[in-house]
Amino acid sequence: MARPKKPPTTIPRRQLGRYLRDMRQEAGLSIQNAARLIERGTGTLQRLEKGEAGRIRFLDIQALCQVYGTTDKYPALEELAKAAASNDGEGLWWHEYSDAIRADFELYVSLESSASKLTIFRPDILSGLFQKASYARALDRLYYPAANEDELDQRWNVRVNRQRIITRRRTPVQVDLLLDETVLRRVVGDAWTMTNQLHHLADLPANVTVQVLPFTSGYPLGVAPGPFTVLEFDRVTGEKPTVYVEGYRGNMYYDKPEAVTQYRDTFSRLEAQAMSPADSKQALRRIAREYEQ
Template structure:
């Protein structure tokens, strides 16, 4: 069982970040990627560009990797003029402003591990997510009773107020799929065995199954039946693929990311071949899963089995 909302679970391996101290969020990385592309297009080295605007090369490198603590509007203006693209200044200033805003989960730094804080930033910026869970119902879809029962087992020493803060984090995340404006699109496949693994009694499981069946239309819930065996020839483990939308030309605004949880921590994969491999795995799993209507029928039938 993966429990990322804990101070004890630090990231074991976070791909794509040169600094383990802080992994940049999507606006950070997008800003840095644009600045780097503009510099390369102009034919300047980091040293030459930094010298031209009166900054150190290390400062500019941090900007291009999204790891700068702050960036001023004057630096953006100077870089855009240097790269002969002054018309992009307002766009980059908007990205810089986003990256200085406080995120809702900053209030819960005592409860959220750094590795999961990275994921929350990605999840909040995503346009759609693809999730496979063979082990447990993830926090986006848990009922309060289901989540509370798991927390009582995992966080044995927590005080009631600490558990309540963890539940608030789940509620904040669930707003992503419940909000009326631009809700997060989700493709979820969950193993049938997850529905049969009892957490805190039959009534809690009945409510959970009904909740999954009643999720809004932007969430596609499909159940992988036990009879399907192993669609990829092995145990794929839980994973989430995050996509961030495309521009008017159909180009991805931000490279997709695969998030993989484990008991000891988590990793983020961005290499195209890694993302492609997990997409292929999900397609194989989805191909043999029940369709949305069949899955709803199964969820309601299981709910009745637990609590007629």
């Protein structure tokens, strides 16, 4: 039997957990003592502070406010807890595709959907956020050889829903996308697939800036940093900038300021060696024509 997924760690859940953790620390209580005082297990309070609680109990929030001497904050926390609790299946499109999203990728999808800006470097393969159907299906047929057409449709629908943050009318996400030339040259599917995909990249809306790092730039860092995404959020969310590093065996998240700064600086150094946005669009269309021949 498959192990059940953890409840989704979404922005409201993480916000609630952060407030509760800060209140506990300001009260000078360990997590063990705080849990004992409200007659709950240490693990239960840990999951609540991490935004991973299976069930959010309002009585627990109220009891914690009393223990921490912050009962004046309870009304606001109650509203946040309601928003967090409502994430148990309503209003989050990715819940419909739980079988098609890896458990360790669900957090990223949640963060991506709430981000105000994405800074993406891809040296290897195009992110699902920009894939056309033929490109995506060519990859999925290889990665999931036993998948039937319905399952492949589910995986494509996940990408369709993710891509709405780029094309939505109100506050579309701002994206700085930097692609190594390898992404344009390594064939996925067939020549038609590549032609279609590269034209799509050249025609992305104005909120997406695409630049190409050419082969002639060599290794600007003296090392290959691998793919990464820096996610940034509006201040109202309370969410800290986060770096997402995708790996074959699992994903990593970094939100310490020094880590975020390092990846921002890395992107800037790579970007300085890339083609301009205008030249990159020309390169995309030129290489697309090469596939047409």
